[in-house]
Amino acid sequence: MPIDEPSSNLPLADVLRAANGLVAAKLIEDWALGGALAAIYYIEPFTTYDADIFFIPADKGLTAGIPAIYAHLQAQGWQVEREHLVVRGFPVQFLAASGLTGEAVREAERIEYEGVPAKIFSAEHIVAIAASVGRPKDKARIEQLLQQADLDKTKLEKILQRHKLKLPTL
């Protein structure tokens, strides 16, 4: 199926394959799936309308190599809609990682999805990132992860301390 043809299923394998392609093209050093789809790896499924790919830029300049990433994916049939790149009708955000998100990429768990090797934020890093952002939906995500995921409490505590974060009152 051509990459610009909308899919009736969520085209996550295409997203992960594309992220691996960016590493092969030396446009990024490393990456991991973050955001809602990473949370869903650990908790019950819920509606989300995009995928967040956090990457360690190969280009350490101000643009983090984003223009080259866009050009590379557009050449493969991806479309641009505002801040998203769109594959098969599904929006994807490519976000340069640094600080806590950089650590989350480096320490991400290795998985395989539909035969595609990938990395995904650890549950503990997802909680810490949600604590750092602090929107109502982040608090709800923390609550879900505390209830449903098999969290390593010691690891979570160390991450929170390292980044001077506290869990919100739920």
Added chain:
Amino acid sequence: MKLEMRQKLAREPFAEKIRKVGQLIRLAKTFPRRASKSTLARASAK
């Protein structure tokens, strides 16, 4: 939904959960959420 049910869903394979997310997106697009009565009342009061 009961907590045990949600925990059971959480333990499903990732691919199955992603398939369900796809279903939820299709449902949300087919049946977009209607504005509540209070939202409509606020809008008409403006």
